Every structure is written in structure tokens, then in C-alpha cells.
């Protein structure tokens with residue numbers, strides 16, 4: 040008589056949290072409605088608890104959930120609830136709205152408490168989408184309204200868990216036992232792991248920042264990516280409900296996943312930029328070209344010149360503008376700048392040959408966008424000065440430090456610290472100790488790279504003073520020294 044709900048234990052679950060990342064943020068409330076069938080009787084029981092997250096709840100989240108710092112102050116931490124909650128959830132079908140969120144948070148909290156918890160999940164967003172493919176949105180608010188479900192105190196965990204249980208009963212009434220059971224079975228059975236990936240491979244990936252590499256049959260990676268939450272990002276590639284065409288192809292091909300954890304996002308970005316360039320994965324298209332990177336140089340009143348970024352001496356980087364990913368990208372940028380500021384395409388030598396007849400106005404002038412350097416209406420010197428001025432925001436800044444610096448990046452738990460060593464916008468490497476950073480600063484080659492420059496300038500600008508460790512201040516010009524000498528000079532310094 041209880042049909043679809045009879046052969047298993049079901050738990051309808053909602054969690055409230057301090058944010059959106061299972062790796063960084065914590066659970067503040069858990070609500071569970073348990074439905075189990077015992078002989079002829081169906082038992083429904085409820086359980087909920089506030090959870091002391093051990094960290095402050097951001098103001099906007101307090102407003103959204105109605106759970107304040109005062110409310111959780113006296114509540115037990117997750118570790119004290121873990122045992123009872125584990126028993127309550129064990130061997131049940133885990134039902135939640137956007138189940139990956141609730142499941143991910145509970146899995147992370149259980150893992151911190153020393154429990155390896157997992158469950159078969161039924162996502163009510165996917166269920167709703169499956170039964171009503173043309174009737175979005177599928178948010179809980181929208182569903183509550185569509186079905187006239189009594190909301191009670193929305194956004195509190197137990198209230199939302201109750202809504203999910205009521206929703207399933209409503210769906211059974213509307214669609215009948217067989218259709219609901221069929222939909223549930225299909226969603227529960229739907230594989231969310233790539234067919235050629237050995238089981239357990241996804242489980243081993245941590246909720247931590249880092250880079251990941253997908254391999255197919257060959258030794259070459261087919262895709263390289265980075266994330267502040269490796270597991271969530273990798274799983275997102277294989278989520279059936281919103282996989283892109285590219286992700287579907289990846290999912291079919293991937294046979295092995297490698298990953299490297301980093302302390303934070305900067306380390307992940309740097310490592311990704313390096314791996315994509317050295318390993319040339321087939322499916323990455325955005326980050327691959329390094330050879331084509333250019334800087335723009337301005338010499339007196341002459342037209343802008345494009346120079347290969349890697350060929351510019353580091354001491355002269357700040358005399359250049361950019362960097363740009365390619366020569367065409369630099370041209371497009373300058374053309375847009377010209378249109379915006381009334382600059383002359385001819386004086387900048389950005390016009391195609393067909394218009395190069397001497398004395399003829401440039402294309403922009405015909406559109407009244409050029410102030411007339413091409414026809415002598417604007418002095419060449421004045422034009423050059425204006426170009427210099429509007430390009431100034433794209434000038435590579437002078438390196439603001441006396442020499443190399445190490446940027447310390449700590450993970451959320453404070454257990455790992457990476458030192459990213461930079462000198463004159465070049466990344467020398469990432470190490471785990473100050474000694475190793477000093478060695479890198481003394482010996483590693485400096486090679487300018489546009490992607491690294493962008494990552495480094497952003498990370499260094501955002502860094503607190505205490506996260507920056509100056510290295511080799513008096514020896515900033517150091518180039519590769521023989522290894523023996525290097526060791527000796529480091530010892531002498533102490």
C-alpha cells in the first residue's frame with residue numbers, strides 16, 4: 040500500500056550553511072524527515088538540529104536563512120552530531136532539492152568528523168525536470184507555488200525537508216504509483232560517472248583547490264582544469280542533467296583522472312597555466328598559445344610596434360603595453376582604442392594595404408572618428424602623445440619589489456602553505472619552505488608569460504603585506520649560478 044516508498048528507507052534532507060562551497064563553508068542546520076515502512080505501518084519521523092559552524096555566518100546568509108550567529112552559538116558542532124546523524128542517514132535513499140549541494144556539504148562535514156559517508160541520492164530538481172520538462176523553473180519556491188504546498192518557515196532545514204516529503208506524496212497522487220516509481224528508478228540508476236572510469240576514482244578526489252588532468256587511452260591528457268574545489272568541479276563535468284556537448288565527449292573518453300591539490304586558487308591557476316602549455320591537452324583551446332604572445336612598443340612618433348613578449352628584456356617590460364595573446368588580438372585592441380579616442384588608423388599603421396594611398400584619409404577619418412593625423416589636421420606629435428596617454432592603463436607596471444618575492448598562500452584549514460616565487464612578473468616556481476624559495480630566487484630562469492603575468496599581478500595586488508616574503512633584495516639581477524656555488528652562498532648568508 041505504500042508502493043514506491045515501501046522497499047527502502049527514505050530520508051528527505053535539507054541543510055543550511057554559511058556559504059556555497061563544501062570545502063570552505065560549513066553546515067549551520069540539518070533537517071531530516073525519515074520515512075520507513077515496517078510491515079503494515081509507515082513510520083515518519085523528524086529530526087533537526089542547529090549546528091555550530093565554528094565560523095561566523097555572513098550577514099547576507101543570516102538574512103536568507105534566518106539563522107544568526109547567536110542562534111548557533113550554543114548549538115553542538117557537527118562532530119558531536121555526526122554519530123546520530125550517520126545512523127539516521129545510513130542505507131537510506133537521500134532526497135534533497137539540488138541534492139549535490141546538501142550531499143556535498145554533509146559528505147564534507149562527515150569526512151572532517153572521520154566518517155566515510157555516502158548514499159544513493161535522488162535530486163528533486165532532476166525529478167521535477169524529468170516529470171515536467173517544459174515547466175520550469177524548478178526552484179523549491181516555484182514548486183511550492185505550483186503544487187500549492189504549505190510552505191511554513193521556508194529556508195529553515197526541517198521546514199524544507201518536510202516540503203520535499205510532501206512534494207513526493209503529491210507527485211505520487213498526481214502521476215500514480217507506477218509512473219513515479221519509474222521516474223525515481225531511472226534517476227537513481229542513472230550513471231553519473233563516466234563509463235570507462237574505474238569506480239572509486241571520483242571518490243578519492245578531495246574538496247580542495249588544485250588542478251586535475253583527464254586521460255583517455257593515451258599518455259597525453261585530454262583535458263586539464265583547475266578549481267577551488269576539485270571534486271565539485273570534476274563531478275560537474277559529468278553531471279548528466281546539465282552536461283555540455285564537450286563534457287559529454289570528455290565523459291565518454293576519460294579513463295583516468297590525476298589531480299594535484301594546492302593551497303589556494305593562485306597556486307591552482309599557476310599550475311594550470313603551466314600544465315596546459317607543457318602537456319597540450321586536446322580539449323583545452325583557450326590557454327594554449329604562448330608563442331604568439333606580444334607586447335606593444337611605442338618609439339617616439341612612430342607607429343606602434345608588436346614585439347614577441349618573450350623577447351623583451353625583463354628590465355624593459357615596463358616600457359611596453361599589453362600583454363596580448365596574439366598579434367591579431369593586439370591589432371583588434373588598438374583598432375578599438377583608435378575608434379574610441381579619435382586616433383588615426385594610418386598613423387598607427389593598422390589599416391589594410393588597400394587604403395594605404397599617400398595623402399588619403401584613413402577609414403576612421405571617413406567615419407569622422409579620426410581627428411585627422413592622416414590628412415595633416417592633427418600634428419603627428421600630438422597624435423603620438425594622445426596614443427601614449429590612452430595606452431597608459433595597459434602599460435606593464437614596473438616591478439614594485441627590490442627583487443624576487445615569495446607570496447604565501449594558505450589553505451582554508453591552515454595546514455598547508457605554498458610559496459609562489461615571483462620576480463619581475465615571472466613565476467619561478469612554487470615551493471613549501473623559505474629555504475627552497477631562496478634557492479629558486481637565486482637560480483631559476485626568468486621567462487615572461489602573459490598568463491602568469493595576469494595571475495601574478497592580480498594575486499600580488501590582493502596580497503596582505505605579511506603574505507609577501509622578500510627574497511634576494513641585494514641580488515635581484517641574479518641569473519643561473521652553478522649549483523655548487525649556489526649552495527655555498529646560501530650557507531654563507533646565515
Ligand SMILES: [Zn+2]
Pocket residue numbers: 382383384385386400401402403404409410411412413414
Ligand atoms: Zn586618420
